[in-house]
Amino acid sequence: MHKEQPALRILGDRVRHYRKLKGMSQAELAKGICTQATISLIEKRNKVPSMNILVRLVERLGVAMADIVVENRDKTQVVLAKVEQLVRHSDFTQAEQALNGISIDKLTGGDDKKRYYYFKGMIELFAQHAPDEAIYYFGRVLNPLVTRERDLLAIMATLGLGLAYAEKKAQDRARVYIDQALGLLKGMPLKEAKYLDVELTIYWHTARIYYELGDYQDVLKHVGDGIDVAVTHDSLFLLDELYALRAFALQALGDQQAASAYEIAKALARVNQSQALYEQLEKASATA
Structure with missing residues (x-):
């Protein structure tokens, strides 16, 4: 008899990423919830524990369920998660190859389309060195304009526009979008590990923009803010x-x-x- 596959698939590499971001060992993550061996199986073999264990692990990591779990048959979500990790680690060539396996026409959710456009913008900017194309894709993330207070993609796409205009040596426009991205970030509560990643990424990219513009004092300011945040939260990211x-x-x-x-x-x-x-x-x- 054919055994039906589980409906959910856990992304073990992302569990490991968020655990390390919290500075936790496998034993510390497992304490009072499950065994360390269970955490090892999750991270190495993508083995889904019981829903009760899964919910408690998500709460301890401070992430959303969707950050570490996808539907088993939804290959698009798996690819998008892979692309996200590659972009975060500046591996834009591999990210481009992975994203080419997705057809935008097959993406039905608005959030998935925004993720796709953001990744395309970063790839066009850093792999293809095409800032005009990047501006187009970042614009698609923000169209229609996103007004949710903690929309991570809106912040990252806004910063992406700043990066693209800095690449074009349009300093005034670059500054407008940098300031806007920092304004959106201001006051964001770091209740989830992914917000810390994003905040540090924004400080890093912002400092890079100012370095390209030759504003070295501003580089030191934003680098200092980023270092303070990383040290406060015991993050090496x-x-x-x-x-x-x-x-x-x-x-x-x-x-x-x-x-x-x-x-x-x-x-x-x-x-x-x-x-x-x-x-x-x-x-x-x-x-x-």
């Missing part, structure tokens, strides 16, 4: 990149603290296994 930008800005300003910032950034790059960043820092620090 993008911390190496933030310290790297601090080092670059200090060096551009001729500040002697650049050497110290480079050493911290290199140490964090080793911890995060960011080999490409480490090599970039080694080369840059030689002249600091």
Whole structure:
């Protein structure tokens, strides 16, 4: 007899991502809910525990059920989740290949279409170096204008417009969208782990924009805000990149603290296994 597959599929890699973001071991996540072996099966084999266990794990991680669970037969959701992780880690070439497997015509939900357009915008900007195309796709995320207070895609797409205009050297327009993205972010409660990821990403991208514009004091301000948030929440996410930008800005300003910032950034790059960043820092620090 054919055994019917479970209706839900848990994304074990995302459970691991959010657990580490919280600074928790498998045993700490499991305590009072299930066994450590259950957490291991979830993360390594995408094994769905009982719904009771699943609900309690979601509450402890501080994420939404949809962040770690998809319908087993919904391959589109699996691909979108994969693309999201690739974009977050700046692997835009692989993200583009994965996203090409999705047809926009087959996306029925409004949120799924917004996710698709946001990913397309990031890919056009960083993989294809086509800011005009990126502006089009980021605009689709915001059309119709999203007014929900905590719409993450609205914030990220707004920042994406700032990145695209910075690439076009349209400084005034870039600043408008940077300020708007930061305004949308202001006061957002970090009750869920995904908001911390987004906040740190925004600080990182914002600092990158100001670095390209040559506004090194603004780079230091936004990098400092991002580092403070990461340290407060015991997160290593993008911390190496933030310290790297601090080092670059200090060096551009001729500040002697650049050497110290480079050493911290290199140490964090080793911890995060960011080999490409480490090599970039080694080369840059030689002249600091």
